[in-house]
Amino acid sequence: MIGRFIAGKFRDPTGVFGRMAGAMMARGNKTEQEWTIALLDIRPDDHILEIGFGPGVAISLAAEKAVRGHVSGIDASETMRRVAGRRNAAAIRSGLVDLRHAEVSSLPYPDAAFDKAFAVHCIYFWPRPVEALQEVRRVLKPGGSLAVTIMPKDKWPPQRLPPSDLYTLYSGLEVARLLTTAGYEKVRVEGCPYPDQFPGQCVLGSR
Numbered sequence: 001m002i003g004r005f006i007a008g009k010f011r012d013p014t015g016v017f018g019r020m021a022g023a024m025m026a027r028g029n030k031t032e033q034e035w036t037i038a039l040l041d042i043r044p045d046d047h048i049l050e051i052g053f054g055p056g057v058a059i060s061l062a063a064e065k066a067v068r069g070h071v072s073g074i075d076a077s078e079t080m081r082r083v084a085g086r087r088n089a090a091a092i093r094s095g096l097v098d099l100r101h102a103e104v105s106s107l108p109y110p111d112a113a114f115d116k117a118f119a120v121h122c123i124y125f126w127p128r129p130v131e132a133l134q135e136v137r138r139v140l141k142p143g144g145s146l147a148v149t150i151m152p153k154d155k156w157p158p159q160r161l162p163p164s165d166l167y168t169l170y171s172g173l174e175v176a177r178l179l180t181t182a183g184y185e186k187v188r189v190e191g192c193p194y195p196d197q198f199p200g201q202c203v204l205g206s207r
């Protein structure tokens with residue numbers, strides 16, 4: 001089992017070790033971030049929300065696509081907000097990107113603000129996932145879509161399994177059931193087409 005301290009820094013990346021975890025996420029999670037962005041089929045005018053942006057790599061990828069729209073992000077870690085802020089400084093200055101320190105359970109946005117939302121490796125940390133998914137649904141426009149990308153619980157190498165009180169691991173089908181319970185429609189599970197790089201799944205649904 002991966003050590004508690006290290007596992008905890010991916011859940012709550014604060015301080016110097018949080019910044020180190022952020023650097024590992026930036027290097028190690030590119031495949032799933034690019035794949036999730038591709039699945040969302042972001043249009044130039046789209047308004048996008050990322051939940052749990054970590055070091056902000058996927059925020060940059062989304063901003064390359066939503067060039068006439070807007071990209072917002074929230075993360076529960078102020079350390080990650082600063083790291084992602086530095087990575088996306090030019091886009092923040094131009095007004096294309098806005099990053100905030102916030103919890104998925106209480107999103108600082110009005111109803112129906114976004115065309116698309118996504119979360120990569122983040123749902124494991126949500127204490128009340130159905131309520132959180134309902135909160136994300138609230139800020140989606142009618143017909144807007146959500147993508148939740150996970151490493152399914154049966155794909156974690158046994159030596160890297162995180163402590164179960166810090167992470168709740170799911171199968172894609174379990175996440176699909178959570179989305180359906182939270183009121184999403186057209187829920188489907190996609191397997192990553194590059195399993196050698198990321199043997200994960202993305203669960204998509206619409207408001």
Ligand SMILES: C[S@@+](CC[C@H](N)C(=O)[O-])C[C@H]1O[C@@H](n2cnc3c(N)ncnc32)[C@H](O)[C@@H]1O
Nearest residue numbers: 010025029052053054075076077103104120125
């Ligand atoms: C494992 S990291 C993944 C970061 C990034 N999405 C990636 O794939 O590299 C999880 C991120 O979610 C954030 N997070 C954890 N619980 C959260 C919550 N309840 N609300 C918002 N963000 C949360 C953490 O601060 C962390 O930056």
